């Protein structure tokens with residue numbers, strides 16, 4: 060990859076790369092370049108930022124309502140589950156670099172960028188891990204249709220960092236913490252230890268992503284003199300159609316630094 064000087068341009072390169080494994084490789088390279096001081100933070104917000112990331116020809120993307128219903132039982136159900144997770148991780152790569160690039164001029168120190176670079180590199184590793192696991196199970200990422208609703212939250216929150224942090228890490232990734240333990244158990248029960256182990260690695264990493272979301276959300280509220288719980292609920296109302304879905308994994312959410320008063324009586 061050619062060396063980028065502008066941080067936003069490097070992030071843009073992740074978004075505009077179509078081939079998933081190449082996207083993941085560039086994501087890791089960009090995170091590495093940031094770590095080694097090779098990228099300079101842009102002084103202004105980027106112009107003509109892409110509204111959507113480039114997507115490969117496969118998988119076919121379907122509106123959520125047209126997605127075939129999956130049975131989790133049986134090997135084909137578990138493979139479909141891994142495929143769906145790989146798709147989520149691919150979107151998560153773009154979400155991290157979209158956040159950095161779009162909000163490159165946020166009034167926050169470089170630690171903010173460093174945190175999301177680490178998240179982006181994690182998501183790339185998660186995607187590659189799941190894509191490799193699919194190959195071991197005689198399947199490729201792209202072999203099944205995938206959900207096209209995942210980018211909507213990014214698009215809906217493209218103008219405001221507080222909104223983005225609320226909906227992506229604090230709603231969607233926190234939801235991942237709620238549902239993953241049961242999923243790990245299903246793989247374990249089916250004797251697929253290897254996939255279960257991968258899910259547990261992802262689960263631990265995702266806690267740190269929610270943690271980064273909480274940390275910077277609280278910081279922005281503090282800087283702007285806003286009440287965090289009130290502000291979070293306002294973002295939910297404006298940018299997240301449905302109510303939060305219990306049951307919540309309170310233990311994991313606590314570990315991830317997500318204040319209980321954000322969601323406990325927001326149901």
Ligand SMILES: [Fe+2]
Nearest residue numbers: 148151182185
């Ligand atoms: Fe992930």
Ligand SMILES: [Fe+2]
Nearest residue numbers: 151232265268
């Ligand atoms: Fe994540």
